[in-house]
Amino acid sequence: MAGVAHIPQPDAASRLLAAQAERARQRRRTRLFLLAPGLGIIGIFGLFPLSIALVYSFLEPGTYGGVEWTFSYDAYVQFLFERDIFDDTLTFNSAYLQIFGRSFGLAITTMIGTLILGFPVAYFIAARPQEQRNFWLFAITLPFWTNLLIRTYSMLLIVRDEGFVNLTLMNIGLISEPIEMLYTDGAVLAGLVYSYLPFMILPIYASLEKFDFSLLEAGHDLYATRTQVFRHIIIPITRPGIAAGCVLVLIPALGAYITPELLGGGKKLMIGNLIALQFGSGRNWPFGAAAALILMAVVLIALLVSLRAGASKEGGHG
Amino acid sequence: MAKLSSLFRPSTDARELRRQPLFTGMSWLVLLFLYAPIAVLVVFSFNDNRSVVRWTEFSLRWYTAxxxxxxxxxxxxxxxxxxxxxxxxxxxxxxxxxxxxxxxxxxxxxxxxxxxxxxxxxxxxxxxxxxxxxxxxxxxxxxxxxxxxxxxxxxxxxxxxxxxxxxxxxxxxxxxxxxxxxxxxxxxxxxxxxxxxxxxxxxxxxxxxxxxxxxxxxxxxxxxxxxxxxxxxxxxxxxxxxxxxxxxxxxxxxxxxxxxxxxxxxxxxxxxxxxx
The missing domain is CATH 1.10.3720.10 (MetI-like)
Known part of the structure; x- marks a missing residue:
């Protein structure tokens, strides 16, 4: 550049600038054109309805479903208290708290269960030679895409009284009466773990995918025991994967509808069923909307916590 | 047997560290857990009987129905x-x-x-x-x-x-x-x-x-x-x-x-x- 004797005339320079500005404008226009449909449809029909739900949660239920446009925070009061129809007094009612409690209990147990089952699998796959990994990844991903309803139904075929497990055990003669498994918390838990296990395996695998296993050898050479190698090398490496997996399992498990519906027999309600019920035969849309928003708030908190847990990887083990 | 005993002995082999023999068994069990229920459903959909447990004869009658x-x-x-x-x-x-x-x-x-x-x-x-x-x-x-x-x-x-x-x-x-x-x-x-x-x-x-x-x-x-x-x-x-x-x-x-x-x-x- 320095060797160029010719210095552009002022008008040439400004024309260059104008051309650049024009190009930048055009790029912005193209970008806007490309983004508009996606952001538009998800913004209007994905994000905006959440604020409608927020509005609904502060209205009164309509007699035949829907809402009456009268302000009321009854939907939130209803969580903890029952309003007497005759004298309008409030008495403490823990029924809904219990449903929330059961949902959290089940979702967190599911998370731990999938971690215990999923971690070894993720590690095992990452330690395979490349050509075997593809088979395993395919095998783990496939159930994830298979219809959740059908998978839950197949679980039901296995655990019901006259199901596969019971009849097989009875045929061998291990038991004489079927063990009641269906419609228990255990069945729901098994169904949830079964449904969401791939969500745990895949992110942990992703965090181990590029891992150099000779580091383990290095640790071992430095007289680290097996446990130490595990704690100080493998856990820090997989930490973002574990955090992502926990969230990916926790979110759908908390909002599960099909699993408790089929395997819990609609008696062992979880939040998901409670919400759907209010929009169906319960005919209390505001209460359903309030329950959904509380669920979403919890999910957002879980997301933030996991972001921090995943990010603090660098800090801990310096 | 060699594999089993290596679980209890502090490992000396780097390959062992990489493999974690216990994990191999668990992985196959998880695969079984993921596929067994679906397999039962699929196999018994071809059962002539209404049952999803007792196999009688191969049939496509439920597909026709x-x-x-x-x-x-x-x-x-x-x-x-x-x-x-x-x-x-x-x-x-x-x-x-x-x-x-x-x-x-x-x-x-x-x-x-x-x-x-x-x-x-x-x-x-x-x-x-x-x-x-x-x-x-x-x-x-x-x-x-x-x-x-x-x-x-x-x-x-x-x-x-x-x-x-x-x-x-x-x-x-x-x-x-x-x-x-x-x-x-x-x-x-x-x-x-x-x-x-x-x-x-x-x-x-x-x-x-x-x-x-x-x-x-x-x-x-x-x-x-x-x-x-x-x-x-x-x-x-x-x-x-x-x-x-x-x-x-x-x-x-x-x-x-x-x-x-x-x-x-x-x-x-x-x-x-x-x-x-």
């Missing part, structure tokens, strides 16, 4: 209609969004745009379902428009992020040099896209379309709440039948649905591997 069932045929048609339309729209939208979020220089709001596209994945489906129902019930009243369009719209929204993922992955793996070369040869933006980017991107687009199709075809919760009367999709029909009790016809339909899903996902997997 399912295919002759008008309710099943009608709901399958609706499912395919909704899934195909939602797939078409969501794939186009996702392709455009992927181009805007991976090509060109980084701009303010790019990661926010990406996050918004993925928003349907971040929220429990039941929440999306009731929020959509609430919003649509207002829109239905205001506009007076009814019909299956609403259901297709709801499906399109949650299909977008699924179509977006493989398209974006493919696009960020693609070098920009071809597009730069086309631009050097005075190709317009549209020509560059039509003759350079799109053909290279096609495996990603196909993979995205297939995932969107599968996700739409399988949806239960959002459809259950948003669908109007007479808009029963196949999964909703199946759910209704299961609530009433186990029937062999449902086993047959479920097996068909599993078959379709597996075929599509296998194809997607193949398409995505080809890029390497």
């Amino acid at each position: 399912a295919l002759e069932n008008d309710d099943i045929r009608r709901s399958a048609m609706i499912s395919v209609q909704v899934a195909l339309t939602a797939t078409m729209f969501s794939t186009i939208i996702a392709t455009m969004a992927a181009l805007a979020t991976t090509r060109g220089s980084v701009y303010r709001g790019r990661s926010a745009a990406t996050a918004l596209i993925n928003q349907p994945l971040m929220i429990p489906e039941i929440v999306t379902a009731i929020a959509t129902l609430a919003f649509f019930s207002i829109l239905r009243q205001l506009t007076g428009v009814t019909g299956i369009g609403w259901l297709i719209l709801a499906h399109t929204v949650f299909c977008v992020p699924f179509a977006y993922m493989p398209i974006r992955a493919r696009l960020s793996d693609m070098s920009v040099t071809y597009e730069a070369a086309a631009a050097d040869l005075y190709a317009t933006n549209w020509q560059t896209f039509r003759y350079v980017t799109l053909p290279l991107l096609m495996p990603g687009v196909m993979a995205g379309a297939m995932l969107a199709f599968v996700v739409s075809l399988d949806d239960v919760i959002i459809t259950l709440l948003v669908a109007g009367p007479g808009e029963t999709t196949l999964p909703i029909y199946i759910l209704g039948q299961i609530r009433r009790g186990v029937t062999p016809e449902v086993n047959a339909v479920s097996t068909i649905l599993i078959g379709v899903t597996i075929a599509m996902v296998a194809l997607t997997f193949f398409l995505q591997r080809k890029r390497k």
Whole structure:
């Protein structure tokens, strides 16, 4: 550049600038054109309805479903208290708290269960030679895409009284009466773990995918025991994967509808069923909307916590 | 036996550290856990008997019965209609969004745009379902428009992020040099896209379309709440039948649905591997 004797005339320079500005404008226009449909449809029909739900949660239920446009925070009061129809007094009612409690209990147990089952699998796959990994990844991903309803139904075929497990055990003669498994918390838990296990395996695998296993050898050479190698090398490496997996399992498990519906027999309600019920035969849309928003708030908190847990990887083990 | 004893002895072999023999066994057990229930369902859908436990004879009678069932045929048609339309729209939208979020220089709001596209994945489906129902019930009243369009719209929204993922992955793996070369040869933006980017991107687009199709075809919760009367999709029909009790016809339909899903996902997997 320095060797160029010719210095552009002022008008040439400004024309260059104008051309650049024009190009930048055009790029912005193209970008806007490309983004508009996606952001538009998800913004209007994905994000905006959440604020409608927020509005609904502060209205009164309509007699035949829907809402009456009268302000009321009854939907939130209803969580903890029952309003007497005759004298309008409030008495403490823990029924809904219990449903929330059961949902959290089940979702967190599911998370731990999938971690215990999923971690070894993720590690095992990452330690395979490349050509075997593809088979395993395919095998783990496939159930994830298979219809959740059908998978839950197949679980039901296995655990019901006259199901596969019971009849097989009875045929061998291990038991004489079927063990009641269906419609228990255990069945729901098994169904949830079964449904969401791939969500745990895949992110942990992703965090181990590029891992150099000779580091383990290095640790071992430095007289680290097996446990130490595990704690100080493998856990820090997989930490973002574990955090992502926990969230990916926790979110759908908390909002599960099909699993408790089929395997819990609609008696062992979880939040998901409670919400759907209010929009169906319960005919209390505001209460359903309030329950959904509380669920979403919890999910957002879980997301933030996991972001921090995943990010603090660098800090801990310096 | 050598393997078993190595579990208790402090390992000396580096390969041992890598392998964690206990994990191998667990992995196969997990695979069994994932596939055994589906296998039972599939195998016994070919059972002549009504039972899902006692095998009598191979038979296709439940498949014949399912295919002759008008309710099943009608709901399958609706499912395919909704899934195909939602797939078409969501794939186009996702392709455009992927181009805007991976090509060109980084701009303010790019990661926010990406996050918004993925928003349907971040929220429990039941929440999306009731929020959509609430919003649509207002829109239905205001506009007076009814019909299956609403259901297709709801499906399109949650299909977008699924179509977006493989398209974006493919696009960020693609070098920009071809597009730069086309631009050097005075190709317009549209020509560059039509003759350079799109053909290279096609495996990603196909993979995205297939995932969107599968996700739409399988949806239960959002459809259950948003669908109007007479808009029963196949999964909703199946759910209704299961609530009433186990029937062999449902086993047959479920097996068909599993078959379709597996075929599509296998194809997607193949398409995505080809890029390497």
